[in-house]
Structure formats: structure tokens, C-alpha cells
Amino acid sequence: MNLSARNASSFSEFQIDAPQLTKILTYPRFSQEEYLLRLKELESLGVTSLYTGGRTMLDGIRIAGKGCVGIVIRAKSGKNTYALKIRRLDANRRTMRDEVRLHTIANAAGVGPRLESCTDNFVLMEFIDGQSIIDWARGEITQEDTRSVIHSILEQCYSLDRAGLDHGELSKIDNHVLVHGQKASIIDFESASTIRKTSNVSAAGQSLLVSGAVANMITRVLPCDRESAIRALKTYKWDQTRVNFENLLALV
Ligand SMILES: Nc1ncnc2c1ncn2[C@@H]1O[C@H](COP(=O)(O)OP(=O)(O)OP(=O)(O)O)[C@@H](O)[C@H]1O
Ligand SMILES: [Mg+2]
The missing domain is CATH 3.30.200 (Phosphorylase Kinase; domain 1)
Structure with a gap:
């Protein structure tokens, strides 16, 4: 670039x-x-x-x-x-x-x-010309940008789950995702594993929609029912199918 x-x-x-x-x-x-x-x-x-x-x-x-x-x-x-x-x-x-x-x-x-x-x-x-998701979320974010960024992150997490690679640090999402425009890039694979059970969607979904600083800021802009998100994440966690993933995506 x-x-x-x-x-x-x-x-x-x-x-x-x-x-x-x-x-x-x-x-x-x-x-x-x-x-x-x-x-x-x-x-x-x-x-x-x-x-x-x-x-x-x-x-x-x-x-x-x-x-x-x-x-x-x-x-x-x-x-x-x-x-x-x-x-x-x-x-x-x-x-x-x-x-x-x-x-x-x-x-x-x-x-x-x-x-x-x-x-x-x-x-x-x-080179990803963006900012960490925590800094991005602290700024003025629109509903449309937020939806697009969340979908971008979760789709990438789904791809990692399919590939059998567990990132390992997406429950601490703040510095592991860079946001650029309406897109996002997951970074830093040093703690990843091909042996652990994959929990990319579950970990990222939790920190984007359920709890923590990023989730608080995001759900202020893009309301998402917490209980429904927890249920959808639980269902996907036990059965990582595309249908269960899309049921989660449909909430945001
Ligand atoms: N490809 C990239 N393009 C632009 N900036 C990047 C890129 N990769 C990393 N950075 C920036 O550098 C920082 C440190 O990178 P990275 O997280 O890979 O290092 P680390 O030493 O493994 O960090 P940690 O201690 O969190 O594990 C990131 O938070 C991000 O701001
Ligand atoms: Mg690291």
C-alpha cells in the first residue's frame, strides 16, 4: 500500500x-x-x-x-x-x-x-491504516458503521472457527481488532492455536455485544438485547453451524 x-x-x-x-x-x-x-x-x-x-x-x-x-x-x-x-x-x-x-x-x-x-x-x-476498536468505539460512531464493523468482525471469526484456528485473545478484544472505515481487521495471532476448541465467534461476540467497555459503547449506538445475544452465543458455542451463526448476526 x-x-x-x-x-x-x-x-x-x-x-x-x-x-x-x-x-x-x-x-x-x-x-x-x-x-x-x-x-x-x-x-x-x-x-x-x-x-x-x-x-x-x-x-x-x-x-x-x-x-x-x-x-x-x-x-x-x-x-x-x-x-x-x-x-x-x-x-x-x-x-x-x-x-x-x-x-x-x-x-x-x-x-x-x-x-x-x-x-x-x-x-x-x-499495513492497516486504522485504529484499535476501543479508540474507534470511543469516537462518534454511526449505527450503520457499527453494524458493518460488527458483521465484518464476526464473519472473520466465523471463518477462523471454520478453519480450526482459535485466536485466543478475542475475549480481550480492545487491542486485537483494528477498525478502518466500515471494515475491521483481526490482528496478532501469537496466542492462536489449532489444538484448542475454537471460540472466536463466542469470545468476540461476548466482548462486542454482552460485556466490557467496547460492548457498552457499541450497544449504546446499536441496541441489541443482551439476553438474546447470550442465548444465541450459547447455542452457537455448542453447535457451530452457519444457521446458528446467522441467528446471532440477525440480532445486530
Ligand atoms: N498490520 C498492522 N498494521 C497497522 N498497525 C498494526 C499492525 N499490526 C499491529 N499494529 C499495531 O501495533 C500494536 C501492537 O501489535 P501486536 O498486538 O501484534 O503486538 P504484541 O506485542 O503481540 O501485542 P500484545 O502485547 O497485545 O500481545 C497493535 O495494537 C496495533 O496498534
Ligand atoms: Mg501479542
């Missing part, structure tokens, strides 16, 4: 070896050895520059996002712009390979930012 004119002014481009980026590449503590290794990995991914800018501030630098495992920043490879997830040095895993394996299964089901490539310390993927 190319940088849109709207955002071009708020992002600054830096060569990958620019001093401003050293702490981003080896967050939270600098290591010369790791830094040099990581520059080589970026070259192998064809990444030539990174763009500071975005909604999250990290040590005085704006970035796209931050979690316990990774720092996410816009990156340029060839003519395209991607999201680059950088493994933190204090992450509870040595490589990003397992996350990529699970994310690949999600992509095959048509879910998640499209993966481009990866190394041990980096994942290069489609």
Missing part, C-alpha cells in the same frame, strides 16, 4: 541505519551485536526505510503500535509500504516464526493483515 496523501505529511522517512531508529530496532535496551544482526535481517527483507509516525509514542518517537512482544512501525520495501513488527529484546519468545505459522493459517482463511515475509526478529505484513 502506498502512503496516502492524507498521512504522508505526518510520517517521516528514515534510512534503516538512522541513529533515530536504533532504540526502536532493539527496544528496550540497545545491543550492538543484535542491532547489526537486525540491520542484516532488514536488508534480507528488502526493507530500505522506516517511517516514524502513528498513534503511539515510544521514547519520544511516534510509531504505529506497541505490545509486549513487538513494536510496530511502517516500513518501505521495494515500492510498497508495510507494517513491520519488530521482536522486543525482552519478548517471551526467541523468534517470530511460531506467530507467523499461525498468522499464515489465518491468512489462508482470509483473515488478518496479509503476510509478506519474515525473519527471526521481524514480520513484514500489510
Whole structure:
């Protein structure tokens, strides 16, 4: 994806070896050895520059996002712009390979930012130009947008259920869905599993329609009978059929 004119002014481009980026590449503590290794990995991914800018501030630098495992920043490879997830040095895993394996299964089901490539310390993927669902829900949302976003999320959850991949963190939906326009993207597959029973629709449905901060804000705009939602979710949980799924969708 190319940088849109709207955002071009708020992002600054830096060569990958620019001093401003050293702490981003080896967050939270600098290591010369790791830094040099990581520059080589970026070259192998064809990444030539990174763009500071975005909604999250990290040590005085704006970035796209931050979690316990990774720092996410816009990156340029060839003519395209991607999201680059950088493994933190204090992450509870040595490589990003397992996350990529699970994310690949999600992509095959048509879910998640499209993966481009990866190394041990980096994942290069489609950049989602959106905001977390919790920030989105805090803004001025229309009934039409809200319905469309909920349907988009639940359809993706249904696809994951069909594919046998349990995301694992959709009961804490706040930072695991990015909303862009009337669409949504489920992100971060590090806790996903092909072994656990799938509960994507159940977990997301619960946090979108039944309880928690996001559900409270959504149901204020788009009234949905709580008891009916709980019943529909229960029925689907035990028998994950399309008919039961559509009975849930029909409530919103
Ligand atoms: N493809 C993407 N496009 C744009 N922004 C993204 C993308 N992927 C992640 N982000 C941003 O970066 C943040 C951190 O990403 P992610 O959740 O994958 O990291 P994490 O370290 O695994 O987080 P956590 O500690 O919650 O598990 C997200 O909340 C989101 O704001
Ligand atoms: Mg994570």
C-alpha cells in the first residue's frame, strides 16, 4: 500500500541505519551485536526505510503500535509500504516464526493483515491504516458503521472457527481488532492455536455485544438485547453451524 496523501505529511522517512531508529530496532535496551544482526535481517527483507509516525509514542518517537512482544512501525520495501513488527529484546519468545505459522493459517482463511515475509526478529505484513476498536468505539460512531464493523468482525471469526484456528485473545478484544472505515481487521495471532476448541465467534461476540467497555459503547449506538445475544452465543458455542451463526448476526 502506498502512503496516502492524507498521512504522508505526518510520517517521516528514515534510512534503516538512522541513529533515530536504533532504540526502536532493539527496544528496550540497545545491543550492538543484535542491532547489526537486525540491520542484516532488514536488508534480507528488502526493507530500505522506516517511517516514524502513528498513534503511539515510544521514547519520544511516534510509531504505529506497541505490545509486549513487538513494536510496530511502517516500513518501505521495494515500492510498497508495510507494517513491520519488530521482536522486543525482552519478548517471551526467541523468534517470530511460531506467530507467523499461525498468522499464515489465518491468512489462508482470509483473515488478518496479509503476510509478506519474515525473519527471526521481524514480520513484514500489510499495513492497516486504522485504529484499535476501543479508540474507534470511543469516537462518534454511526449505527450503520457499527453494524458493518460488527458483521465484518464476526464473519472473520466465523471463518477462523471454520478453519480450526482459535485466536485466543478475542475475549480481550480492545487491542486485537483494528477498525478502518466500515471494515475491521483481526490482528496478532501469537496466542492462536489449532489444538484448542475454537471460540472466536463466542469470545468476540461476548466482548462486542454482552460485556466490557467496547460492548457498552457499541450497544449504546446499536441496541441489541443482551439476553438474546447470550442465548444465541450459547447455542452457537455448542453447535457451530452457519444457521446458528446467522441467528446471532440477525440480532445486530
Ligand atoms: N498490520 C498492522 N498494521 C497497522 N498497525 C498494526 C499492525 N499490526 C499491529 N499494529 C499495531 O501495533 C500494536 C501492537 O501489535 P501486536 O498486538 O501484534 O503486538 P504484541 O506485542 O503481540 O501485542 P500484545 O502485547 O497485545 O500481545 C497493535 O495494537 C496495533 O496498534
Ligand atoms: Mg501479542
